[in-house]
Amino acid sequence: MQALPPRAVTAICHALQEQIEHGLLAPGCKLPAERKLSEVFDTTRITLREALVQLEARGLIYREERRGWFVAPERLTYDLIERSHFHAMVQAQGREASTELLSARLQPATAAVCARLQLPPLSSVIQICRLRRINGRAVLYAEHYLNPEYFAGILDCDLSQSLTELYERHYGIHYGRVRFEILPTALPVAAAQALKVSAGSPGLHITRVNSDQHGRLIDCDLEYWRHDAVRIRAEAG
Amino acid sequence: MQALPPRAVTAICHALQEQIEHGLLAPGCKLPAERKLSEVFDTTRITLREALVQLEARGLIYREERRGWFVAPERLTYDLIERSHFHAMVQAQGREASTELLSARLQPATAAVCARLQLPPLSSVIQICRLRRINGRAVLYAEHYLNPEYFAGILDCDLSQSLTELYERHYGIHYGRVRFEILPTALPVAAAQALKVSAGSPGLHITRVNSDQHGRLIDCDLEYWRHDAVRIRAEAG
C-alpha cells in the first residue's frame, strides 16, 4: 500500500485522462501526433506510447492503424438475456449501426465448428463473415456458421441485414436456447485486420451457439469485439 | 488479405508459442531471463518485451511483477448461471483454491455502491476485500459491499471462507436474482497491486449485484480478474 513512484508514464496518463474527462478532448476527437505529444510531455516517443497503450487498455482512447489516436466513444451495452440483435441494440442506445458483408460461402467445417454444432466430421457449413460498425467505427468482426440443412438458398439473400430477422421471415426460425462463452484475449489476425486494430491488441471473443424454437442447433457465431467498445450485462436466478 | 510483413516480434511470438503448445514449456514454467531471450532471438530487450506482451495479451504467458514470465495455466470456467462459489468452482475443475482476507470494515459507501444497493446517500456499508488464488496463483481481487442491516456481526466471522456459505449458515440468506456486468478494462491500482500485475495491464472487471430469496438487495461484488485466468459461460432462453 505504499505510495507509487512518480512515473513519467503515470503522469502522462493522468494529464490526458483529465483532459478527456473534462471534455476538452471530446469522444471521436483525434489526439495530436505522437511526436508532438512527446514534446509536450518532454519525453521520448517510446515512453509516450507506453502511456497511450495504457489508456487504450482502459478504454479511454483507441487507435486506428496508421491513422492515429482518438478519444473513445461510450461502450455499447450488450445484454445477453434480452437477445436483441445488433442493429436493434445499437439503435436503442441512440447510435447508428451498419454492417458490411465480407464473405459468404459454403465450405467444409473446421473441427471446432463441427463440435459446436454437433455435426459429423467433414460436414459443410455456410460461413458468413461480417464487419459491424457503430457510428462508422468498426467494433465487431463476426463469423457465422450455419447448418445448411436449415437455410437452403440463404446465400442469395441480402446478408448485410440482421440474420435474426432473415431467419424469421424466410425460414420461420427464431432463437430458443443460446449458449455464450466469453473470453478476454488478443484478436486473431483476421479480426485484427478487419477491425484495423494493431495485431495482438486486446479484444473480447464471444462465442454464441444458438438453438431454435424446437431445440435444434441451427448456427453458431464467433464474435470478436474491440475490447473498449462493449459492456456485457446478464441476469440470472 | 495480403501477406503480413515478416516482423521480428511476430517471429518471436510464433517461436515461443510453438514451444509452449508442444509442451516444451509446461504451464507454470518460468521463461528464461529477458536478456537471455533477446540474445537467443538476436534482438533488443524492447523488441523482445513487445513479443512477450503480445503473448500475454493472448493469455499464453503471464508475468509476476519483478519475478519474470511464466507459461499460463488453463483458464477457470466461470458459469454465470450455475452460480456456484469460487472454492466450489475451482475444486470442481480439479484445482486448489485459497482466499486471503485483505481488509474488512464498516465504512461510508461510495456513490456507486449506494446506487447499486439502492441505499440512501451517506449510508454505511461493510466492505470486505479479498484476494483469491488458484493453485497458489493470485487470479482475482474482489471487493464485497454488504448491506449491514442484514449481516450484523459478520465482521467477527472468519471471512476467508465462502461468503455464500456464511450467509446461509449464520443468516439463513441465500442468493436469488443476480445481475452481472462484465467490462474488459485495465486493472485499477488496488487490484493491480494485489494481483502483483503491472499497472495498466488488461483485466476483466465483473460487477455482481445480488438479491436474496426474498428479492432484497443484500450485497454487491466488484471483481477484478486477471484477463488470462477466466472464461465465462452463460446460457439464456
Next chain:
DNA sequence: GAGTGGTCTAGACCACCAA
C-alpha cells in the same frame, strides 16, 4: 551481491496516409 525486470533515453528507417 549478482542478476532480474521496470523504466527511460536518443536516436533511426520504413510504409503508409493525407494533402
Next chain:
DNA sequence: TGGTGGTCTAGACCACTCC
C-alpha cells in the same frame, strides 16, 4: 511529398528478488 505511426537499435540506471 511531408508527416504520420509502426518498428527497431543500443545502450543506461534503478529497485527489487533471490541466492
